[in-house]
Amino acid sequence: MTVDARAAARRPLHLAVGGALVVATALIPSAESVAADQTSEVTIPYTCQFPSGAEKADVTIKAVLPVSAGTGEVIRPADVSVEVSLERSALVRFTALEATTLSAVAELTVRNSVGEHAADASWQQLEAPAVGLPTEGEGEGEEQGDGEGDGQGAGGVVLTATGDVPTVAFGSPGRATITPSGLGLTLASFTQDGTPTSPPELAVTCEPADEEERPLARITVRDSTGPTAPSPSDPAPGEGASEPPAKPDRPAPGLDPDAHRKIDDLTEARLEALDDEDPGSCPIEIPPEWVMTTAETYAAGYANAVKLDGAAALGPAFMKVVLNKRYINDSCASTVDVTSEVEFEYEGKRQLPPTKATFLSYGFMPTTATMVLEQVGPPAVVQTHTVTNTPTYPEESTVTAQLSMRLYDVKVNGVPLDVGPDCRTERPFEQVLKGYGQSYPPAGYLVAYGGNLTGYAHIPPFKGCGVGEDLDPLFTSAISSVGKKADNYTKMTQAPLCVATNPEGPDCPPKVPKPER
Incomplete structure (x- = not known):
């Protein structure tokens, strides 16, 4: 087998970067469910x-x-x-x-x-x-x-x-x-x-x-605490909760609705066809355009707090990106796989900007708090998988990061609640976001041009909360996920990349995107 000459000629330089990786806290709800009018x-x-x-x-x-409301x-x-x-x-x-x-x-x-x-x-x-x-x-x-x-x-x-x-x-x-x-x-x-x-x-x-x-x-605040009918997606009594969908159900305008399905199907079909062929007939290539470079971007969006049936507005998060840490052109499978890395930065620290909000909890306790998501361990990994044997070049991007959530400056009814300097999740947790797009014509999420990324996170229990009293159970019950289920949904909008090799380009300096709900 030989490399698809048309694909090689049209193959773009894949610049992989993910949007901000965020989770929600029950203390910081946002405007997901009420439309301003x-x-x-x-x-x-x-x-x-x-x-x-x-x-x-x-x-x-x-x-x-x-x-x-x-x-x-x-x-x-x-x-x-x-x-x-x-x-x-x-x-x-x-x-x-x-x-x-x-x-x-x-x-x-x-x-x-x-x-x-x-x-x-x-x-x-x-x-x-x-x-x-x-x-x-x-x-x-x-x-x-x-x-x-x-x-x-x-x-x-x-x-x-x-x-x-x-x-x-x-x-x-x-x-x-x-x-x-x-x-x-x-x-x-x-x-x-x-x-x-x-x-x-x-x-x-x-x-x-x-x-x-x-x-x-x-x-006018209406009483909405009465019983509600289950939605079609709710599990029947006794069945337990089903796993949340791993992919967004509404592709961006202009994107083939089956783009993410085609990525999986095309890749699987192509690999099956290779079983009867000589693996040495089409070796993996490292193309000449494989060059590591740096870029910068912002992302902003919303993250659900599942226990409050609300969401948190987060960002804008500034990200430093190293593009093309690994680039594999597999002509046998007609795929291109790119790996890049992302570091969050806020005032010289590896974190997202602190988020602060106010709400009235349990109907009578006005509560304010500040949350910060800190990046821990290695840089976030961004993997982009593109199928090149179809004219649209569909691609799937997956962003994975290790984060820790810390809470501080908590007040209940205006009275400070001393949670101490290290009230945080007891261990780091993994946040995964996915985006889907196509190159021809450009639509959906493309790593170089940005767009929407979605995913779920599991928030662990809290530890270290409280001075003189143990407040860990309070925050664990209000914020943490139930069991091991990743149940906090996140949607982030990433701006186009400002690439170091094109500092005078239209996307430099990096812009702050408008988040979508």
């Missing part, structure tokens, strides 16, 4: 403490939120923006430093409440791009709001901060409210040539100027 908006007068004294600022908060259903505010209008008098410090532009990072505290129960959440790392500062005499005598979208008000500036924020779930029925309160601003100023001023930043705290409560949104 209206834009909520509120304007609140604030008083901000500048070095020169107190300054007034009007702050407009916007977010897309649902009108109603069920108890236990999780909500993620979308399209969040915090618009801060600073008067000219608040900018004296920056003009004195000969600054010409001003940017900001905002942190807004919001109170999530239903009935008598309430919990504060922190909307952090909301970023406002730089806007121009007014020059001497500019805007004086004009009415507020004449900046015509340039970030300037009546001689002042308007800073619009946006970003992702934590999720919330309400455990009790009733009329829930989401109400902004304290606001923190980190203001950064720059000179005409783009260099930071000295000092480069100023931290400012702001509080509502009066005691009037101005909710951003009111949400």
Whole structure:
């Protein structure tokens, strides 16, 4: 047998990389089950403490939120923006430093409440791009709001901060409210040539100027704790739970729905046909394009917390990739197998970004917590298997990593719960994600162009939780998988690769993808 000449000519350089490998925690639910359906908006007068004294600022908060939700259903505010209008008098410090532009990072505290129960959440790392500062005499005598979208008000500036924020779930029925309160601003100023001023930043705290409560949104929370009919996929009584599907049931648009089945069938049929042939007639090749290189990318998505029937929004996770650690072109089987490696990185550590959220557990205990997933052991292994004797070149990518989950900064009803410095799963666990795609025409998940990866994880029991009392059983019962079943479903969206050999390409620097639910 000879190598398929057409396949060899068309064979792309396979760059293998996986999406972020994540699992869920019961303390960090997200917006999997509730669809946001209206834009909520509120304007609140604030008083901000500048070095020169107190300054007034009007702050407009916007977010897309649902009108109603069920108890236990999780909500993620979308399209969040915090618009801060600073008067000219608040900018004296920056003009004195000969600054010409001003940017900001905002942190807004919001109170999530239903009935008598309430919990504060922190909307952090909301970023406002730089806007121009007014020059001497500019805007004086004009009415507020004449900046015509340039970030300037009546001689002042308007800073619009946006970003992702934590999720919330309400455990009790009733009329829930989401109400902004304290606001923190980190203001950064720059000179005409783009260099930071000295000092480069100023931290400012702001509080509502009066005691009037101005909710951003009111949400009707329905009681959804009643019995529900089993879905067609639920096991009959006494049968036990079936294993979760190993492959996604909804391929990306344009992808052959049978792509992953064809990969298995074509490979198996081809290997069976080799039984009667001379194995030496078509040796395995290492093609000339087999070159190790590096790349970078981000991934973001959601992971189910099966015990809460909810999900956690995670990422964006930054990944460093070594491509093509191993490349085998098996012309006998008409397959190409590529192995690559991935390391997660966050602030110099092998981990994903910490995730923080707020929810009302058991209908009455507002709880907040921070989770971090730490990579342990060797780099994550990414294996891509491509079939080359069919025109579409279907491929399957499998990502496997060893992770450990750690919890900290836990509060119940606003009171810190001292879990200690090493509250984590008692052992590392394996997270496996899969993606399916095809090269001709490009569709689905392709390692070089990104897409969706899905899979399941088994979360082990917890250990080391609690100072003065053993809290291991609490977190094990709330978070860990039942038995040995991998029952926490994850869906991540990976951005295209920024490959080191093409630093000026359209995918460099690496972009942050929008996660899909």
